[in-house]
Amino acid sequence: xxxxxxxxxxxxxxxxxxxxxxxxxxxxxxxxxxxxxxxxxxxxxxxxxxxxxxxxxxxxxxxxxxxxxxxxxxxxxxxxxxxxxxxxxxxxxxxxxxxxxxxxxxxxxxxxxxxxxxxxxxxxxxxxxxxxxxxxxxxxxxxxxxxxxxxxxxxxxxxxxxxxxxxxxxxxxxxxxxxxxxxxxxxxxxxxxxxxxxxxxxxxxxxxxxxxxxxxxxxxxxxxxxxxxxxxxxxxxxxxxxxxxxxxxxxxxxxxxxxxxxxxxxxxxxxxxxxxxxxxxxxxxxxxxxxxxxxxxxxxxxxxxxxxxxxxxxxxxxxxxxxxxxxxxxxxxxxxxxxxxxxxxxxxxxxxxxxx
Amino acid sequence: xxxxxxxxxxxxxxxxxxxxxxxxxxxxxxxxxxxxxxxxxxxxxxxxxxxxxxxxxxxxxxxxxxxxxxxxxxxxxxxxxxxxxxxxxxxxxxxxxxxxxxxxxxxxxxxxxxxxxxxxxxxxxxxxxxxxxxxxxxxxxxxxxxxxxxxxxxxxxxxxxxxxxxxxxxxxxxxxxxxxxxxxxxxxxxxxxxxxxxxxxxxxxxxxxxxxxxxxxxxxxxxxxxxxxxxxxxxxxxxxxxxxxxxxxxxxxxxxxxxxxxxxxxxxxxxxxxxxxxxxxxxxxxxxxxxxxxxxxxxxxxxxxxxxxxxxxxxxxxxxxxxxxxxxxxxxxxxxxxxxxxx
Numbered sequence: 001x002x003x004x005x006x007x008x009x010x011x012x013x014x015x016x017x018x019x020x021x022x023x024x025x026x027x028x029x030x031x032x033x034x035x036x037x038x039x040x041x042x043x044x045x046x047x048x049x050x051x052x053x054x055x056x057x058x059x060x061x062x063x064x065x066x067x068x069x070x071x072x073x074x075x076x077x078x079x080x081x082x083x084x085x086x087x088x089x090x091x092x093x094x095x096x097x098x099x100x101x102x103x104x105x106x107x108x109x110x111x112x113x114x115x116x117x118x119x120x121x122x123x124x125x126x127x128x129x130x131x132x133x134x135x136x137x138x139x140x141x142x143x144x145x146x147x148x149x150x151x152x153x154x155x156x157x158x159x160x161x162x163x164x165x166x167x168x169x170x171x172x173x174x175x176x177x178x179x180x181x182x183x184x185x186x187x188x189x190x191x192x193x194x195x196x197x198x199x200x201x202x203x204x205x206x207x208x209x210x211x212x213x214x215x216x217x218x219x220x221x222x223x224x225x226x227x228x229x230x231x232x233x234x235x236x237x238x239x240x241x242x243x244x245x246x247x248x249x250x251x252x253x254x255x256x257x258x259x260x261x262x263x264x265x266x267x268x269x270x271x272x273x274x275x276x277x278x279x280x281x282x283x284x285x286x287x288x289x290x291x292x293x294x295x296x297x298x299x300x301x302x303x304x305x306x307x308x309x310x311x312x313x314x315x316x317x318x319x320x321x322x323x324x325x326x327x328x329x330x331x332x333x334x335x336x337x338x339x340x341x342x343x344x345x346x347x348x349x350x351x352x353x354x355x356x
Numbered sequence: 357x358x359x360x361x362x363x364x365x366x367x368x369x370x371x372x373x374x375x376x377x378x379x380x381x382x383x384x385x386x387x388x389x390x391x392x393x394x395x396x397x398x399x400x401x402x403x404x405x406x407x408x409x410x411x412x413x414x415x416x417x418x419x420x421x422x423x424x425x426x427x428x429x430x431x432x433x434x435x436x437x438x439x440x441x442x443x444x445x446x447x448x449x450x451x452x453x454x455x456x457x458x459x460x461x462x463x464x465x466x467x468x469x470x471x472x473x474x475x476x477x478x479x480x481x482x483x484x485x486x487x488x489x490x491x492x493x494x495x496x497x498x499x500x501x502x503x504x505x506x507x508x509x510x511x512x513x514x515x516x517x518x519x520x521x522x523x524x525x526x527x528x529x530x531x532x533x534x535x536x537x538x539x540x541x542x543x544x545x546x547x548x549x550x551x552x553x554x555x556x557x558x559x560x561x562x563x564x565x566x567x568x569x570x571x572x573x574x575x576x577x578x579x580x581x582x583x584x585x586x587x588x589x590x591x592x593x594x595x596x597x598x599x600x601x602x603x604x605x606x607x608x609x610x611x612x613x614x615x616x617x618x619x620x621x622x623x624x625x626x627x628x629x630x631x632x633x634x635x636x637x638x639x640x641x642x643x644x645x646x647x648x649x650x651x652x653x654x655x656x657x658x659x660x661x662x663x664x665x666x667x668x669x670x671x672x673x674x675x676x677x678x679x680x681x682x683x684x685x686x687x688x689x690x691x692x693x694x695x696x697x698x699x
Contacts, residue, residue: 004661004662004665006567006665006666006669008562008563008566031662033570041562041566042563042566042567042570044570044662044665044666251519251533251536252536255536255540321522322519322522322523322526323522324519324522324523324529324533324536324537325522325523325526325528325529325533326523326526326528326529326530326533327526327528330528
């Protein structure tokens, strides 16, 4: 083990160690803690000289820090809106889609990085091992670097947004509520917005209706009922893996005292029922949306198979005995698989529609 | 019962004059600590005192000795030391009464478990009664911080018990998941032992308590991991039943360590081993087993280094007269993980 240093929040260098600015040639890697009382107030760092640090190549580091899978949360609905707008022949200008898409991608990257930094500074990532990209915890990047890149991404996102707002001023109407909710979510001092029950609703709005309707407005200078329905459905579905993750982290989150997520408030048994209900309602919404959208025959065939197979997931979910063992993680992965299968089916249907 | 009435401070004085061996506190048998007295409990409750006589007869009283060892540097009055020792042993023994019933273990310290000898109902009630007496005794002492910390320790212990029971039969549980359970179940009382004497002394220094909390967590985990190795007959001088945990449907920390990265089929074969020889053969032979033990030891050496790091920070938080405690706390990792007696 390398040199160990323990500092409390009152220590003048505490924040320098957390930000990673205490030294040019060493990294301070915070040790994982099982102790809620100390993790947030006192941190033990392992000081590792940079030359002794095992790091993947820079592209891999940044790829991991970016968490490409997380981008599905915005790429999929934007793609669906693009397909919808194209099929309706409503795209007003060829430059608007790429301006809006790049702006959103940079904004999302900025939020992801800022979120990792926030979790690192608050100590949550020392208790919940699955939180974030672990790029800071592994010493690949410092919190300071990540914060800088987050700000840079935000500036670039703004550069893309400005011409868009000039071209389609109405987009601002959609953007402002998102900024308000986003600001509330990311600048909460006491705890992450993900750790309060209303955070689920904020995420539903941000990742669902506001994103979809805002993007649709940027592309078509307006929005319609189908856009709102798509946004609501997506917002609902995207919360499903989040609830599953909260369930698998229920013990750890409960011990941090941050179990004020919807799942944390409901507790294990009722959360199992909530997630089951969430999946079933999501499926009904999915069927309803595509019924109104007159999806093709093959789509219904695959959807039927998916629903039939997903009963295995529901059964496994209902059979869960504990949030502490291995089963909850296995069920989470199973749930994510069906979620991704559902999304893949939606994307294929959209592609098929574009092709035909 | 001379030592039962002699506080650790007096013992420490005897040690300094050479009248008593310096390691008496930790190495002494449990019999010199008067934890249980039948006169403290109502005589009109049938079988209660017989049950407690059996329960308290065989224990090593390690936690009480730890309290005594710590207090030998703090100088709490003998009565307070007795209260703390009694408190931790009452909680520990209450948890054993409940644990044996939950696990359906028929033996405790080589004798019939209380629930088999006195009925499950009496075993549950006797455990509850011990916990109630803890609160009666502590609240009578009047230190509200001590009452609160003790109530927290009991809560953590019960949460750990609850979660552990919920993973019985789960052979795919990870070491990290088990650590969380052990941190609640096993480490809660170690943390309490380290902190309670300072709370009784009205020393509420935050930095000190955070360090002690971390050290208690590490000691608890090391104790649990050392204990779990006994199940695989590693350093098993106590003669603990081999593969007892596994046969009871519980994959302990060493089991979780050796099954890391293995497929479900491989884990299935391992946990179905009828004896240790078969377990080792399934793992890849004696050599593979030894390698796994060494790797497990190496992982725990890291924990021991972390413990020593916290120990090094301790003197700056202690009064001059209390600093001898650091030297006494140092060999605990040897005792708890390596199961070596103090030199």
